[in-house]
Amino acid sequence: MGTLKAALFAVLALAMIHAVPGCGDADQAQAGSEEQTAAPEYGSLQFVANGEDFVRDGFVSSDGWSITFRHLYVTISDLTAYQTDPPYDPHSREEIAGEVTVELEGVHTVDLVPGEGGIETALVGFLENVPVGHYNAMSWTMVPAADGPSRGYSIYLDAQAEKGDQSYNVMLGFEDIYHYLAGEYVGDVRKGFVEPGETGELEMTFHLDHLFGDNGLPVDSELNLMAMGFGPFTSLMQEGTVEEDLRSLESKLSQSDYEKLLAILLTLGHTGEGHCSCVVR
Amino acid sequence: MRSPIASITLFLVLLTGASPAGAHGARVIWEFRGDSVFVSAAFDDGMPMDSAQVTVFSGAAPSEPWLTGFTDDRGGFAFLPDRSESSNWDVQVRKAGHGDIVHLSLESDTVNSGSGGGLSALQTVLMSACVVWGFIGTAFFFASRRKRV
Numbered sequence: 425m426g427t428l429k430a431a432l433f434a435v436l437a438l439a440m441i442h443a444v445p446g447c448g449d450a451d452q453a454q455a456g457s458e459e460q461t462a463a464p465e466y467g468s469l470q471f472v473a474n475g476e477d478f479v480r481d482g483f484v485s486s487d488g489w490s491i492t493f494r495h496l497y498v499t500i501s502d503l504t505a506y507q508t509d510p511p512y513d514p515h516s517r518e519e520i521a522g523e524v525t526v527e528l529e530g531v532h533t534v535d536l537v538p539g540e541g542g543i544e545t546a547l548v549g550f551l552e553n554v555p556v557g558h559y560n561a562m563s564w565t566m567v568p569a570a571d572g573p574s575r576g577y578s579i580y581l582d583a584q585a586e587k588g589d590q591s592y593n594v595m596l597g598f599e600d601i602y603h604y605l606a607g608e609y610v611g612d613v614r615k616g617f618v619e620p621g622e623t624g625e626l627e628m629t630f631h632l633d634h635l636f637g638d639n640g641l642p643v644d645s646e647l648n649l650m651a652m653g654f655g656p657f658t659s660l661m662q663e664g665t666v667e668e669d670l671r672s673l674e675s676k677l678s679q680s681d682y683e684k685l686l687a688i689l690l691t692l693g694h695t696g697e698g699h700c701s702c703v704v705r
Numbered sequence: 706m707r708s709p710i711a712s713i714t715l716f717l718v719l720l721t722g723a724s725p726a727g728a729h730g731a732r733v734i735w736e737f738r739g740d741s742v743f744v745s746a747a748f749d750d751g752m753p754m755d756s757a758q759v760t761v762f763s764g765a766a767p768s769e770p771w772l773t774g775f776t777d778d779r780g781g782f783a784f785l786p787d788r789s790e791s792s793n794w795d796v797q798v799r800k801a802g803h804g805d806i807v808h809l810s811l812e813s814d815t816v817n818s819g820s821g822g823g824l825s826a827l828q829t830v831l832m833s834a835c836v837v838w839g840f841i842g843t844a845f846f847f848a849s850r851r852k853r854v
Binding site: 510511558613614631647 | 730731748750762797799801802804805806808810
């Protein structure tokens with residue numbers, strides 16, 4: 425009988441644990457409905473993509489190769505911004521539940537290497553008449569481009585790799601589809617605020633140092649231990665050119681290098697310095 | 706000096722909530738210390754984010770830094786929020802290209818983690834299991850006492 429009472433007590437305790445957040449949810453829902461009764465105000469929201477100085481100015485890989493980008497194309501679709509409360513945590517890997525959600529329609533290919541006199545970030549798209557507030561989460565999907573120089577690839581880089589008297593044209597295309605879930609932008613300024621009649625901004629940031637490493641960091645730094653460097657690609661050279669995609673790399677790279685590459689590609693997308701959840705679809 | 710509660714919580718958060726892409730992310734947790742807020746920041750591998758750049762934002766003016774500073778050698782940072790100004794605060798911690806921002810609601814929990822304090826399903830299950838196990842243990846303790854009487 426005592427055991428039965430103990431079990432009953434435990435079940436009641438468990439029910440109480442789950443009941444308390446339920447009350448909180450109800451309060452939030454009520455607060456949300458009260459907010460919805462106020463007349464909404466509107467502004468604009470622009471989406472930009474940024475390859476950072478690594479892509480704009482070039483850099484030296486962890487194994488000493490000087491990498492200079494001519495083009496770095498990314499193709500983005502299903503770009504969605506959210507206002508979430510509480511703020512979305514990408515570590516949860518759960519889908520984003522936004523109280524306010526706005527989506528940029530279409531598929532957009534942008535080059536993260538700016539042209540002569542170009543600005544640092546590439547404009548992906550612009551939304552007018554979005555509800556004001558703080559867009560503190562976003563999601564996007566990277567899909568193979570339907571046409572243009574990066575046709576067939578969601579990420580396509582055209583670069584020059586040089587070390588001593590060696591110089592390679594490097595054209596790498598990645599054809600997988602990547603779905604990103606991101607929390608708030610982390611950087612020098614906070615982003616995503618839309619004020620009445622004003623334009624807010626959200627940024628997708630791509631960290632190419634994850635792929636090739638960064639000679640400016642210690643060899644045993646976490647980033648350089650994770651990165652491939654450029655060395656594994658030199659064995660694929662044909663007449664001074666490395667031109668590969670994931671399908672060909674799977675058969676040409678060692679299994680460990682190929683698996684490392686697949687893992688790295690999941691880490692390229694960020695919001696500033698904030699990390700994202702990414703899966704291949 | 707990080708408190709045992711903060712250290713254990715950060716350990717559990719890192720243990721059960723690995724980086725989204727399995728790499729080198731950053732995690733920030735916070736707790737009350739009296740009227741102050743104490744923030745602990747670490748990389749996903751558990752290394753403290755020492756000397757990391759900290760920016761505190763008040764809910765009253767969320768796009769403008771309210772306070773800036775740096776973490777100590779254990780990734781810790783403490784500040785005294787002006788509760789008359791707002792009960793909602795955000796703290797961003799950045800170092801070497803990695804960063805995280807955590808939302809603080811001063812009217813809620815005493816120990817929070819991550820980008821906004823959300824817990825993963827695994828973390829929720831783990832914490833719920835610990836609490837339920839505590840209740841069960843207590844119940845069996847009292848049940849066994851009644852039997853002896």
